Amino acid sequence: xxxxxxxxxxxxxxxxxxxxxxxxxxxxxxxxxxxxxxxxxxxxxxxxxxxxxxxxxxxxxxxxxxxxxxxxxxxxxxxxxxxxxxxxxxxxxxxxxxxxxxxxxxxxxxxxxxxxxxxxxxxxxxxxxxxxxxxxxxxxxxxxxxxxxxxxxxxxxxxxxxxxxxxxxxxxxxxxxxxxxxxxxxxxxxxxxxxxxxxxxxxxxxxxxxxxxxxxxxxxxxxxxxxxxxxxxxxxxxxxxxxxxxxxxxxxxxxxxxxxxxxxxxxxxxxxxxxxxxxxxxxxxxxxxxxxxxxxxxxxxxxxxxxxxxxxxxxxxxxxxxxxxxxxxxxxxxxxxxxxxxxxxxxxxxxxxxxxxxxxxxxxxxxxxxxxxxxxxxxxxxxxxxxxxxxxxxxxxxxxxxxxxxxx
Amino acid sequence: xxxxxxxxxxxxxxxxxxxxxxxxxxxxxxxxxxxxxxxxxxxxxxxxxxxxxxxxxxxxxxxxxxxxxxxxxxxxxxxxxxxxxxxxxxxxxxxxxxxxxxxxxxxxxxxxxxxxxxxxxxxxxxxxxxxxxxxxxxxxxxxxxxxxxxxxxxxxxxxxxxxxxxxxxxxxxxxxxxxxxxxxxxxxxxxxxxxxxxxxxxxxxxxxxxxxxxxxxxxxxxxxxxxxxxxxxxxxxxxxxxxxxxxxxxxxxxxxxxxxxxxxxxxxxxxxxxxxxxxxxxxxxxxxxxxxxxxxxxxxxxxxxxxxxxxxxxxxxxxxxxxxxxxxxxxxxxxxxxxxxxxxxxxxxxxxxxxxxxxxxxxxxxxxxxxxxxxxxxxxxxxxxxxxxxxxxxxxxxxxxxxxxxxx
Numbered sequence: 081x082x083x084x085x086x087x088x089x090x091x092x093x094x095x096x097x098x099x100x101x102x103x104x105x106x107x108x109x110x111x112x113x114x115x116x117x118x119x120x121x122x123x124x125x126x127x128x129x130x131x132x133x134x135x136x137x138x139x140x141x142x143x144x145x146x147x148x149x150x151x152x153x154x155x156x157x158x159x160x161x162x163x164x165x166x167x168x169x170x171x172x173x174x175x176x177x178x179x180x181x182x183x184x185x186x187x188x189x190x191x192x193x194x195x196x197x198x199x200x201x202x203x204x205x206x207x208x209x210x211x212x213x214x215x216x217x218x219x220x221x222x223x224x225x226x227x228x229x230x231x232x233x234x235x236x237x238x239x240x241x242x243x244x245x246x247x248x249x250x251x252x253x254x255x256x257x258x259x260x261x262x263x264x265x266x267x268x269x270x271x272x273x274x275x276x277x278x279x280x281x282x283x284x285x286x287x288x289x290x291x292x293x294x295x296x297x298x299x300x301x302x303x304x305x306x307x308x309x310x311x312x313x314x315x316x317x318x319x320x321x322x323x324x325x326x327x328x329x330x331x332x333x334x335x336x337x338x339x340x341x342x343x344x345x346x347x348x349x350x351x352x353x354x355x356x357x358x359x360x361x362x363x364x365x366x367x368x369x370x371x372x373x374x375x376x377x378x379x380x381x382x383x384x385x386x387x388x389x390x391x392x393x394x395x396x397x398x399x400x401x402x403x404x405x406x407x408x409x410x411x412x413x414x415x416x417x418x419x420x421x422x423x424x425x426x427x428x429x430x431x432x433x434x435x436x437x438x439x440x441x442x443x444x445x446x447x448x449x450x451x452x453x454x455x456x457x458x459x460x461x462x463x464x465x466x467x468x469x470x471x472x473x474x475x476x477x478x479x480x481x482x483x484x485x486x487x488x
Numbered sequence: 489x490x491x492x493x494x495x496x497x498x499x500x501x502x503x504x505x506x507x508x509x510x511x512x513x514x515x516x517x518x519x520x521x522x523x524x525x526x527x528x529x530x531x532x533x534x535x536x537x538x539x540x541x542x543x544x545x546x547x548x549x550x551x552x553x554x555x556x557x558x559x560x561x562x563x564x565x566x567x568x569x570x571x572x573x574x575x576x577x578x579x580x581x582x583x584x585x586x587x588x589x590x591x592x593x594x595x596x597x598x599x600x601x602x603x604x605x606x607x608x609x610x611x612x613x614x615x616x617x618x619x620x621x622x623x624x625x626x627x628x629x630x631x632x633x634x635x636x637x638x639x640x641x642x643x644x645x646x647x648x649x650x651x652x653x654x655x656x657x658x659x660x661x662x663x664x665x666x667x668x669x670x671x672x673x674x675x676x677x678x679x680x681x682x683x684x685x686x687x688x689x690x691x692x693x694x695x696x697x698x699x700x701x702x703x704x705x706x707x708x709x710x711x712x713x714x715x716x717x718x719x720x721x722x723x724x725x726x727x728x729x730x731x732x733x734x735x736x737x738x739x740x741x742x743x744x745x746x747x748x749x750x751x752x753x754x755x756x757x758x759x760x761x762x763x764x765x766x767x768x769x770x771x772x773x774x775x776x777x778x779x780x781x782x783x784x785x786x787x788x789x790x791x792x793x794x795x796x797x798x799x800x801x802x803x804x805x806x807x808x809x810x811x812x813x814x815x816x817x818x819x820x821x822x823x824x825x826x827x828x829x830x831x832x833x834x835x836x837x838x839x840x841x842x843x844x845x846x847x848x849x850x851x852x853x854x855x856x857x858x859x860x861x862x863x864x865x866x867x868x869x870x871x872x873x874x875x876x877x878x879x880x881x882x883x884x885x886x887x888x889x890x891x892x893x894x895x896x
Contacts, residue, residue, distance in 0.1 A: 137816030137824045167812055167824065169845045201809025202846040310813050387795070388891055395892025401609025404575055405718050408545030416545045416575065437577045438610040477885045483796055484803025 085246065086336075086343045092241025094225035095256030096279035097321040098123040102220035103231030106213025108199075108206070109162040115231035117209070118159045119182070119217040120275060125153035125192060126317035127281075129288035131295050139164050139311035140171025141195040144179060148191050154317055155192040157275055158182045158214070159232050161260070165197040165205040166310045174205050181207070185214045196273055198234055198260060198311050229258040232273060235482055236260055238355050242347040246340045248333045251324035253280040255340045259348045261312070274299065274314040274348060280337060281320035282327040290338055291316045298345035301377065301470040302353050303385045316341075353384075353471035354454070358478030361393055362454045365470045369461040375412040376461070376468035382410025383457060384472030393455055394474035398423060398446035400432040403457060418462030425452030435462075493654065494744075494751045500649025502633035503664030504687035505729040506531040510628035511639030514621025516607075516614070517570040523639035525618070526567045527590070527625040528683060533561035533600060534725035535689075537696035539703050547572050547719035548579025549603040552587060556599050562725055563600040565683055566590045566622070567640050569668070573605040573613040574718045582613050589615070593622045604681055606642055606668060606719050637666040640681060643765050643890055644668055650755040654748045656741045659732035661688040663748045667756045669720070682707065682722040682756060688745060689728035690735045697738075698746055699724045706753035709785065709878040710761050711793045724749075761792075761879035762862070766886030769801055770862045773878045777869040783820040784869070784876035790818025791865060792880030801863055802882035806831060806854035808840040811865060826870030833860030843870075 094101050101120045108116040128149045132142050148154065158178055165171045175195050183190035197205065220227070229239035243256030257276035282290070295314060320326065327333050354362035365383045370376035383389055386406035392399040400421045407414065421433035423446060430446045431439055449455075502509050509528045516524040536557045540550050556562065566586055573579045583603050591598035605613065628635070637647035651664030665684035690698070703722060728734065735741050762770035773791045778784035791797055794814035800807040808829045815822065829841035831854060838854045839847055857863075 135813065135816035136820075136822070137812045164809070167809055167841070167844055167846070200807075201813060202841065204846075310809075310816060387887075391888050391891030394888060397893050399608075401572070401575055401718075404545045405543065405609060408543035408718060412544075414544070433575070433610065435577075436575055438575065438612075475888055475891075477888050479795075480799050480802060480883055480885050480888060483799030483883075485805050 086340050087245045089243050089245045089254065091243045092225045092229055092256045092258045093120050093275055093277050094223050095243030096254035096277050098279055098319050099277045100221040100223060101225040101228035102217045102222065103227030104213055104216045104220060106216065107209035108160050115227060116160055116162045117213040117217060118228035118231035119221065120157040120228060120277065121186065121221055122155050122277070122317055122319045124319040124321055125155045126319035127284045127287055128154040128194070128315065128317050129284065129291040130313055130315045131292060133310060133312040135310045137167065137310045139166035139197055141165055141175040141197045142311065142313060143172055144175040145194045145196065145313065148179070148194055151191055153192060154194050155188045156182055156186060157194045157196065157315060159196040159273065161232055161234050162199040163197060163203050163205045164199045164201045164311050167202045168204050171205070174207060177207055178210055181210050181214050185218050194315055196311070196313060198232065198273055201310060225258060232258065232260040234260060235357050236355055240348055240351040240355070242344050244340050244343050246336055248280055248324035248336060251322050253278060253322040253324060255280065255344055257344055257348060259352055261352050273312060276314070276316040276344065278318045279320065279322040280318055280327070281322065281324050282318045282337060286327050286329070286334060287316060287318050290334070290341055294338065294341050294345055298342065298349050301381060301468065302349045303381065303472050349471045353473050356473035357482045358476040359473030360453065360476055361474040363393055363457060363472040363474065364454065365457040365459065366467065367459045367461060368467040369463055370466040371413060371464035373466045373468065375414065376466045378410045378412040379407045379414065379459065379461065380468045380470035382406040383459070384470045387475055390472065390475035393450060394476050396447050396450035398430070398432050398441070398443065398450060403459065404433065414461045414463060420460040420462065422458040423449050424456040424458060425449045425454060427452050494748050495653045497651050497653045497662065499651045500633045500637055500664045500666045501528050501683055501685050502631050503651030504662035504685050506687060506727050507685045508629040508631060509633040509636035510625045510630065511635030512621055512624045512628060514624065515617035516568050523635060524568055524570045525621040525625060526636035526639035527629065528565040528636060528685065529594065529629055530563055530685070530725055530727045532727040532729055533563045534727040535692045535695055536562040536602070536723065536725050537692065537699040538721055538723045539700060541718060541720040543718045545575065545718045547574040547605055549573055549583040549605045550719065550721060551580055552583040553602045553604065553721065556602055559599055561600060562602050563596045564590055564594060565602045565604065565723065567604040567681065569640055569642050570607040571605060571611050571613045572607045572609045572719050575610040576612050579613070582615060585615055586618055589618050589622050593626050602723055604719070604721060606640065606681055609718060633666060640666065640668040642668060644763055646763050648756055648759040648763070650752050652748050652751050654744055656688055656732035656744060659730050661686060661730040661732060663688065663752055665752055665756060667760055669760050681720060684722070684724040684752065686726045687728065687730040688726055688735070689730065689732050690726045690745060694735050694737070694742060695724060695726050698742070698749055702746065702749050702753055706750065706757050709789060709876065710757045711789065711880050757879050761881050764881035765890045766884040767881030768861065768884055769882040771801055771865060771880040771882065772862065773865040773867065774875065775867045775869060776875040777871055778874040779821060779872035781874045781876065783822065784874045786818045786820040787815045787822065787867065787869065788876045788878035790814040791867070792878045795883055798880065798883035801858060802884050804855050804858035806838070806840050806849070806851065806858060808846070811867065812841065815867070822869045822871060828868040828870065830866040831857050832864040832866055833857050833862060835860050
């Protein structure tokens with residue numbers, strides 16, 4: 081492959097060299113048909129970077145993972161679904177004990193284990209299933225990460241994995257990841273659980289710089305429901321087994337790595353938004369012609385976050401006034417009278433607003449365009465050179481059904 | 489009545505002396521059974537104060553009303569429903585022409601007319617129905633404001649009127665109002681359409697101070713769906729016909745007037761939130777024990793705005809973790825481990841969280857409490873002396889249904 085190519089490959093969290101994973105049912109959930117515990121293992125201790133939710137209420141596992149990531153290399157990730165281990169007395173000790181169980185079982189230091197939990201807030205986590213499940217996970221470790229991707233799901237309807245291949249100084253590298261998240265997802269923070277692995281060698285500082293930089297344009301530009309979870313994190317491991325020269329500054333290799341990371345993260349964003357709770361449609365909003373990047377981002381996010389835009393998309397109703405309304409309260413600077421809006425999908429495209437006023441568009445054609453399951457909302461602000469993209473989903477009866485009775 | 493009493497009385501926008509109103513069907517809407525044009529008339533030109541939406545995309549009528557309110561006294565309010573007169577070329581001229589028609593018909597200056605529109609954004613407004621409807625309205629003017637309250641409704645299911653009586657320096661005064669709004673309602677801005685009338689004499693400066701001050705604690709603390717409309721305003725007219733000494737400073741009379749205004753506005757907030765699009769329940773969130781007023785307000789608003797809290801309330805699911813989660817991303821400073829949460833309704837109360845962890849509450853009892861149609865969410869932050877209240881509603885299947893196809 082060419083030096084600059086970023087090529088899609090099969091797999092996810094085990095696509096890169098030296099990573100193994102497994103997922104099992106261990107009894108945290110009542111539903112025995114849904115796996116609830118995942119393990120990712122790196123044969124070589126990996127440099128790690130992470131971003132965490134900025135919610136003031138934080139899940140107990142985040143503090144433990146942050147301490148371990150800050151202190152040194154990471155060899156394993158343990159993640160349960162079903163119970164969030166948040167807002168419960170003694171949660172931090174439980175998270176530490178989980179790392180100890182994994183460390184003992186795998187023969188690695190407890191401090192080299194990252195821990196994550198997702199599920200109901202405020203219910204106590206029982207360690208007994210871990211004592212049973214972790215040895216099971218060890219026995220099941222393989223180069224196929226798909227069971228792990230299944231085990232971290234909550235209300236997700238599809239498991240989410242993606243991987244790419246690229247070269248750094250002639251060495252073939254891979255970067256892959258898995259994600260979970262369907263509700264309680266909102267931009268401008270680290271959201272959901274995403275575990276990324278690469279065999280590229282990247283210094284800790286540059287790995288964190290790459291992750292923090294990319295998250296601002298990818299996961300933080302996505303929303304399902306405006307609610308920012310307490311337990312979310314994006315964790316990126318780099319074990320260096322590809323044998324490339326370690327990236328230690330912003331050189332060409334770093335830029336290639338950034339493009340690979342961006343490719344994986346955008347693919348995961350689209351999977352997450354498209355599988356938003358109850359969603360029938362992925363919304364992909366592209367705002368161009370803004371005076372600043374911040375204006376473009378604010379407008380794009382406001383549009384995909386608007387309950388009214390989301391409900392209109394569910395109904396395939398070309399109610400573009402709501403797009404302008406959302407832009408108007410989103411905080412971006414623009415002149416309403418120079419805004420154009422186009423709806424586009426596999427069924428074609430229709431310009432519904434030009435210069436801030438409605439066009440004489442065909443309602444029939446618009447209905448057809450908006451009946452697809454992937455809708456692009458293209459907004460031209462008519463000012464400067466900046467653009468931004470944001471991802472969301474429609475608001476449906478099923479979102480209400482799922483969240484009207486999540487705990488039972 | 490005692491000097492300090494604020495007494496509820498029947499009526500709304502015509503409860504105070506010298507106000508007449510009417511509502512008719514004039515042909516702006518296709519549905520002939522729904523009135524679509526309202527007129528309020530003050531026999532004496534009234535001092536006026538107003539607050540407007542802070543959405544960058546503003547309905548054309550707002551600019552015209554603002555110019556008229558800023559320039560002098562107001563004698564009439566004309567308001568149509570069905571078409572918002574927003575995002576359409578020539579909208580300002582149409583709004584000015586509407587004022588001219590009303591001025592000619594009533595024999596008052598066009599500049600003494602306030603104009604408002606609500607309905608679909610981006611569809612052109614036709615003036616022909618106004619030429620037919622305004623004379624009809626003049627003929628129908630009466631001391632009963634209920635037709636006007638009906639005519640300004642869009643997706644509202646009930647008309648919203650309230651009035652109170654109080655005394656200023658021994659003179660009996662009244663303050664009443666009507667409101668519309670069901671969707672596209674979000675705090676921290678002037679939201680919805682609210683028309684308030686009083687016969688008290690209040691200087692323009694003090695009237696605006698009273699209104700701006702009160703809106704921060706009432707309408708701006710309410711949300712239906714997080715979407716801030718383009719056309720909203722709160723307009724308060726004071727015609728002085730009660731004969732009290734004009735309020736020109738922050739004296740006892742001003743404080744009494746503020747209490748009257750607050751009483752009316754809170755009643756309208758509760759009506760608006762309880763009749764939110766698709767809503768089955770009014771949510772009333774009271775946060776106490778905050779270190780600052782701003783912290784209390786941020787927490788209360790985040791809770792009533794959370795889609796997940798709203799959906800849980802629809803399902804009568806005591807998922808209190810979502811209350812803490814919303815507080816956590818709402819921007820307020822607090823210590824999660826000193827937070828208590830109580831759900832209360834006519835069916836009783838249940839403490840679900842104490843000191844940031846779940847209590848051993850009865851799920852059955854909680855279900856009963858949350859099955860009422862008015863739910864109080866009481867949050868003790870356990871820090872300082874500040875408190876705040878916010879109003880919202882549940883998120884239901886009907887919200888999605890209504891907004892999936894609003895235009896047809």
